[in-house]
Amino acid sequence: xxxxxxxxxxxxxGSIERIQAVxxxxxxxxxxxxxxxxxxxxxxxxxxxxIALACQLNDQPSAREMDVLVSTGEQVTIALLCLALQKIGVxxxxxxxxxxxILTDSVYGKARIQDIDGHRIRADLEAGRVAVVAxxxxxxxxxxxxxxxxxxxxxxxxALAAALKADECQIYTDVDGVYTTDPxxxxxxxxxxxxxxxxxxxxxxxxxKVLQIRAVEFAGKYAVPLRVMxxxxxxxxxxxxxxxxxxMEKPVVSGIAFNRDEAKLTIRGIPxxxxxxxxxxxxxxxxxxxxxVIVQNVAKDNSASITFTVHRNDLQQTEDxxxxxxxxxxxxxxxTDSKIAKVSIVGVGMRSHAGVAxxxxxxxxxxxINIQLITTSEIKIAVVIEERYLELAVRALxxxxxxxx
Amino acid sequence: xxxxxxxxxxxxxGSIERIQAVxxxxxxxxxxxxxxxxxxxxxxxxxxxxIALACQLNDQPSAREMDVLVSTGEQVTIALLCLALQKIGVxxxxxxxxxxxILTDSVYGKARIQDIDGHRIRADLEAGRVAVVAxxxxxxxxxxxxxxxxxxxxxxxxALAAALKADECQIYTDVDGVYTTDPxxxxxxxxxxxxxxxxxxxxxxxxxKVLQIRAVEFAGKYAVPLRVMxxxxxxxxxxxxxxxxxxMEKPVVSGIAFNRDEAKLTIRGIPxxxxxxxxxxxxxxxxxxxxxVIVQNVAKDNSASITFTVHRNDLQQTEDxxxxxxxxxxxxxxxTDSKIAKVSIVGVGMRSHAGVAxxxxxxxxxxxINIQLITTSEIKIAVVIEERYLELAVRALxxxxxxxx
Numbered sequence: 001x002x003x004x005x006x007x008x009x010x011x012x013x014g015s016i017e018r019i020q021a022v023x024x025x026x027x028x029x030x031x032x033x034x035x036x037x038x039x040x041x042x043x044x045x046x047x048x049x050x051i052a053l054a055c056q057l058n059d060q061p062s063a064r065e066m067d068v069l070v071s072t073g074e075q076v077t078i079a080l081l082c083l084a085l086q087k088i089g090v091x092x093x094x095x096x097x098x099x100x101x102i103l104t105d106s107v108y109g110k111a112r113i114q115d116i117d118g119h120r121i122r123a124d125l126e127a128g129r130v131a132v133v134a135x136x137x138x139x140x141x142x143x144x145x146x147x148x149x150x151x152x153x154x155x156x157x158x159a160l161a162a163a164l165k166a167d168e169c170q171i172y173t174d175v176d177g178v179y180t181t182d183p184x185x186x187x188x189x190x191x192x193x194x195x196x197x198x199x200x201x202x203x204x205x206x207x208x209k210v211l212q213i214r215a216v217e218f219a220g221k222y223a224v225p226l227r228v229m230x231x232x233x234x235x236x237x238x239x240x241x242x243x244x245x246x247x248m249e250k251p252v253v254s255g256i257a258f259n260r261d262e263a264k265l266t267i268r269g270i271p272x273x274x275x276x277x278x279x280x281x282x283x284x285x286x287x288x289x290x291x292x293v294i295v296q297n298v299a300k301d302n303s304a305s306i307t308f309t310v311h312r313n314d315l316q317q318t319e320d321x322x323x324x325x326x327x328x329x330x331x332x333x334x335x336t337d338s339k340i341a342k343v344s345i346v347g348v349g350m351r352s353h354a355g356v357a358x359x360x361x362x363x364x365x366x367x368x369i370n371i372q373l374i375t376t377s378e379i380k381i382a383v384v385i386e387e388r389y390l391e392l393a394v395r396a397l398x399x400x401x402x403x404x405x
Numbered sequence: 406x407x408x409x410x411x412x413x414x415x416x417x418x419g420s421i422e423r424i425q426a427v428x429x430x431x432x433x434x435x436x437x438x439x440x441x442x443x444x445x446x447x448x449x450x451x452x453x454x455x456i457a458l459a460c461q462l463n464d465q466p467s468a469r470e471m472d473v474l475v476s477t478g479e480q481v482t483i484a485l486l487c488l489a490l491q492k493i494g495v496x497x498x499x500x501x502x503x504x505x506x507i508l509t510d511s512v513y514g515k516a517r518i519q520d521i522d523g524h525r526i527r528a529d530l531e532a533g534r535v536a537v538v539a540x541x542x543x544x545x546x547x548x549x550x551x552x553x554x555x556x557x558x559x560x561x562x563x564a565l566a567a568a569l570k571a572d573e574c575q576i577y578t579d580v581d582g583v584y585t586t587d588p589x590x591x592x593x594x595x596x597x598x599x600x601x602x603x604x605x606x607x608x609x610x611x612x613x614k615v616l617q618i619r620a621v622e623f624a625g626k627y628a629v630p631l632r633v634m635x636x637x638x639x640x641x642x643x644x645x646x647x648x649x650x651x652x653m654e655k656p657v658v659s660g661i662a663f664n665r666d667e668a669k670l671t672i673r674g675i676p677x678x679x680x681x682x683x684x685x686x687x688x689x690x691x692x693x694x695x696x697x698v699i700v701q702n703v704a705k706d707n708s709a710s711i712t713f714t715v716h717r718n719d720l721q722q723t724e725d726x727x728x729x730x731x732x733x734x735x736x737x738x739x740x741t742d743s744k745i746a747k748v749s750i751v752g753v754g755m756r757s758h759a760g761v762a763x764x765x766x767x768x769x770x771x772x773x774i775n776i777q778l779i780t781t782s783e784i785k786i787a788v789v790i791e792e793r794y795l796e797l798a799v800r801a802l803x804x805x806x807x808x809x810x
Contacts, residue, residue, distance in 0.1 A: 016461045050481065056421045058488040065491070068499050069484035072477035076455065079474035083463040086470070094473050098503065099548050120548075143504050143525075 002167040003035040003125065007135060007157035009173050010044035012231035013077045022231065023084035025172075026130060030090055035125040037164065039135040039157040040081060042073025063108035067137070067147045071097070074134035074153070081132050092130040095120065097137035097145070102156065104138035104146045111138055111146035113155065116163035125164075133160060154215035162222035169219065169226050170237070171211060176230035177238035178203065178210050180403035181256040185394050188404035192254065193236065196243045197226075199254050199346050202380040206344035207259030216240065243348055252349040252356055253401040256394055260341040260387055262292060263315040264372070265308060265322055269332025272304040279329065280306050284321055289314045293342070293375045293384060303332070307373060309384065312338055340372065341390040344382035345397060357381050363400040369393055407572040408440040408530065412540060412562035414578050415449035417636035418482045427636065428489035430577075431535060435495055440530040442569065444540040444562040445486060447478025468513035472542070472552045476502070479539035479558070486537050497535040500525065502542035502550070507561065509543035509551045516543055516551035518560065521568035530569075538565060559620035567627035574624065574631050575642070576616060581635035582643035583608065583615050585808035586661040590799050593809035597659065598641065601648045602631075604659050604751050607785040611749035612664030621645065648753055657754040657761055658806040661799055665746040665792055667697060668720040669777070670713060670727055674737025677709040684734065685711050689726055694719045698747070698780045698789060708737070712778060714789065717743055745777065746795035749787035750802060762786050768805040774798055 006029075008022050022038075030036050050070050054061045078094035085092040097104075100121065104111035121131040135153025138146050148155050154171055161169035177191040178200065195203070197220030204213040210228055219226040219240065229237030270276055277296055284291060294308045310318045319336050326334050350356045357374075360381055364371060369392065373384035385393055398404060411434075413427050427443075435441050455475050459466045483499035490497040502509075505526065509516035526536040540558025543551050553560050559576055566574035582596040583605065600608070602625030609618040615633055624631040624645065634642030675681055682701055689696060699713045715723045724741050731739050755761045762779075765786055769776060774797065778789035790798055803809060 016458065019462065053421065053481075053485060054488050057424065057485055058492040061488050062491055065484040065487045065499055068487075068501075069481060072480045075477045075480070076458075076474060079470040080458060080462055082470040082473075083459050083466050086467055087463040094470055096473075096550075099550075145501075145504075 001033045001035060003037070003164060004029060005037045005039065005157050005161040005164065005166045005169045007039040007153055007169070007171045008041065008231055009153065010041040010046075011174050012172055013040055013081065014044040018231075019077070019080050019084050023081060023088060023090070025231075026085060027088050027090045030130055036130045037121060037125070037160055037166070038081065038130060038132045039153055039160060040074055040077040040132065041135050041153040042070075043077055046073040046076070064144060067108045067145050071134070071137040071145050071147055074136055078132045078134050085130055085132075090130055091128060092132055093124050094132045094134075096134045097156070098139035098143070100133060102138035102159070104140055104148070106140040106142070106144065106146065108146055110149035111140070113138060113148070113159045116159055118160075118163045121160075121164065151212035151215070154212045155218055158215045158219045158222075158224055158226065161224045162218070166224065169224050171215075171226065171228050172231040173210065173228060174230065174232065175210060175228070176233050176235045177228050178208070178240070179255070181394055181398055182258070185391050186398045188398065190404055192238050194239050194241060195254055196348050197240055198243065198379055199348055200240045202344065202346040202377065203255050203257045206257035206342065206346065206380065206382060207261070208255070208257045251347060251401070252353045253345045253347040253403065254349070255346050256343065256397050256403065257346060258341060258343045258390060258394055260390060261311055262309040262340060262342055263312045263336060263338035264340050264384060265310065265315075265318060266305060266335045267322055267326055267331050268305040268335070269303045270305070270329045272298050272302050276304060276329070277306060280322070280325055281308065283325060284310070284318055287317065287321060289318055293373050293382065295373050295375070309340070309342070309373075339387045340384050341387045342382055342384050343390065343393045343397065344380050345401065346380045348379050350379050350381075359400065360397065363396055364393055367392055367396050406438045406440060408442070408569060409434060410442045410444065410562050410566040410569065410571045410574045412444040412558055412574070412576050413446065413636060414558065415446040415451075416579050417577055418445055418486065419449040423636075424482070424485050424489050428486060428493060428495070430636075431490060432493050432495045435535055441535045442526060442530070442565055442571070443486065443535060443537045444558055444565060445479055445482040445537065446540050446558040447475075448482055451478040451481070469549060472513045472550050476539070476542040476550050476552055479541055483537045483539050490535055490537075495535055496533060497537055498529055499537045499539070501539045502561070503544035503548070505538060507543035507564070509545055509553070511545040511547070511549065511551065513551055515554035516545070518543060518553070518564045521564055523565075523568045526565075526569065556617035556620070559617045560623055563620045563624045563627075563629055563631065566629045567623070571629065574629050576620075576631065576633050577636040578615065578633060579635065579637065580615060580633070581638050581640045582633050583613070583645070583660070585659070586799055586803055587663070590663075590796050591803045593803065595809055597643050599644050599646060600659055601753050602645055603648065603784055604753055605645045607749065607751040607782065608660050608662045611662035611751065611785065611787060612666070612747065613660070613662045656752060656806070656808075657758045658750045658752040658808065659754070660751050661748065661802050661808070662751060663746060663748045663795060663799055665795060666716055667714040667745060667747055668717045668741060668743035669745050669789060670715065670720075670723055671710060671740045672727055672731055672736050672738075673710040673740070674704075674708045675710070675734050677703050677707050681709060681734070682711060685727070685730055686713065688730060689715070689723055692722065692726060694723055698778050698787065700778050700780070714745070714747070714778070744792045745789050746792040747787055747789050748795065748798045748802065749785050750806065751785045753784050755784050755786075764805065765802065768801050769798055772797055772801050
């Protein structure tokens with residue numbers, strides 16, 4: 001008898017029929033003797049519907065009231081799933097975040113979980129009941145309703161699994177696992193049976209949207225075995241686990257992630273002296289703009305140039321800030337480019353293999369693709385290239401590292 | 406500076422525009438220095454939409470899960486009203502029933518309020534904030550969400566007013582007060598400035614649908630001044646108060662209530678012996694069918710007959726039960742009649758006036774209306790007549806007691 005935490009996203013509970021299908025899946029596992037905790041998102045579209053209502057009333061809505069409002073979405077689905085389970089003879093009980101209690105800090109809209117009181121759920125499990133918990137929400141120490149931000153339901157599931165010491169946390173979504181890369185770009189892309197937390201985090205941070213990075217981080221921290229599965233297709237999915245030591249079988253590269261959400265900015269001809277990078281990037285961070293890749297070079301005349309990437313939505317605001325800084329520092333020029341893409345190869349096998357980077361650069365050179373920026377971590381190499389070469393680069397690298405076999 | 410509790414029903418918050426109108430009303434009172442607590446129902450139609458979703462999944466839905474589901478309706482409106490208030494510069498904070506805390510028993514779907522912890526709301530009022538509380542819902546001692554049943558938002562408002570020792574509880578609805586009778590039947594019907602709790606309770610129980618009887622009872626018990634007002638038309642509404650002792654000015658009859666929701670059943674020729682009424686009516690009560698008027702007579706042959714009324718929706722089930730009982734008791738016959746109506750005159754003035762009943766019966770006789778059943782209380786006389794005479798009876802009685810002047 002295992003204790004499973006299952007999480008179903010918005011499309012998985014998007015209609016009466018799909019809720020019935022989820023109930024059937026849960027009932028199947030329950031009938032096989034598993035102890036079941038289920039976490040749900042709101043029905044797809046519901047959160048946006050509620051936000052639209054709010055925005056008609058107030059274009060700068062209070063975060064506290066938004067959380068009161070949008071948390072109703074999950075409260076509806078947990079009750080409906082319990083009704084569907086009871087209809088097919090499975091005892092079930094629903095819990096809002098506040099009822100569990102899922103205690104969070106008071107940062108409305110992106111609260112962080114601080115503690116989970118599992119005693120009510122444990123009582124249900126011991127009585128043979130399925131516990132159905134609203135994802136994405138919690139309550140602060142004063143009893144105010146909080147939400148964890150977009151994708152927070154994954155985090156709820158992982159946190160519940162950690163608190164209850166579950167045997168596995170299964171994230172049901174609309175894909176049947178984690179792939180070596182996006183199958184829409186590389187038709188030969190292969191579902192991975194296993195991937196490590198570290199690799200999954202790099203994949204997520206580099207643009208793979210299968211799982212929220214925060215949930216993966218949480219699962220890694222508490223060593224909760226995490227499995228990504230499809231709500232619509234049966235199959236084993238992809239298990240995300242701690243790194244095994246059997247490096248023999250590990251491929252050098254596990255997957256290729258990419259994104260085209262970023263834009264590149266360069267400031268040239270700034271004095272090469274201490275504190276310049278901090279001055280350039282500090283004021284951008286202060287404006288709550290997230291900076292991704294950062295590269296700094298020194299030119300022949302000893303002036304420095306800094307290049308970095310931000311989300312394309314932030315490009316205009318960043319450019320305005322950067323031009324002000326440039327004027328201030330007496331920099332030569334500011335350039336921007338939004339037609340870029342980032343491609344990353346990810347794999348824990350890199351740690352014990354030399355020459356991985358060189359092989360990547362050669363592969364891209366062989367396709368005539370110029371590399372604009374390079375950034376690396378212990379288990380990842382990312383390059384920024386012209387956007388129009390993205391698909392070509394991903395396909396070439398996928399073949400290069402034999403990920404299709 | 407007065408402390409006001411205002412309650413707005415589903416049609417009053419049924420759209421973005423109406424929520425803005427409620428916000429304007431609340432802001433107006435707040436700007437005049439009143440301390441404001443606002444209780445809301447769900448947007449009209451929302452509760453039925455949620456129930457319809459549930460019924461698609463389970464035709465015998467668990468009451469606990471239904472309460473989790475439908476309580477989201479008010480949670481949405483309280484957040485939206487706070488956003489609308491904040492937009493026009495009024496600080497406001499929303500509370501679910503559980504957050505207040507409104508403690509109830511555990512009878513899901515028709516819970517009763519046991520206690521209200523007003524300390525969070527008092528803190529808001531002292532800080533100059535408007536507290537916006539979800540109507541219709543509470544939480545039991547184990548933290549389960551409960552609802553108070555249809556019309557429960559009125560009860561929430563009154564209970565809050567009692568707990569907070571409010572100066573007045575104002576129920577905003579789609580009529581501008583309590584009338585001497587239904588203006589759709591008697592165009593001359595007059596809005597009452599004042600009515601006593603007892604009269605209002607009799608009016609409600611006799612068919613006047615302005616206020617839930619439970620809320621009136623609660624207000625009377627805790628002596629909370631209650632005012633019925635229109636959300637759509639400005640005006641003083643009707644104040645419902647404790648009986649004043651100035652009987653001089655009291656009219657004998659304050660209002661005329663009626664309903665045509667009932668059906669009549671008669672069982673004839675049953676042995677006139679102890680326990681027979683209990684046997685006949687007991688098994689009907691056990692089936693959770695509510696019995697209204699009951700009359701028992703003894704015929705010349707010493708056999709008894711019992712006549713009673715039930716809601717028309719319960720007629721078929723009641724008739725089936727009654728026929729079984731009749732067979733059991735060897736009764737002569739069972740008759741049913743659903744074409745009846747009940748008309749009641751209500752007034753605390755009756756206590757100190759003789760001949761009120763006789764005058765009523767004479768008035769009806771003068772119109773050629775036969776009285777089938779009579780039942781009385783200290784401040785009410787109700788008669789059952791043929792349904793087709795209903796409007797005629799109400800108009801004649803309205804004129805008889807000079808309620809239009």
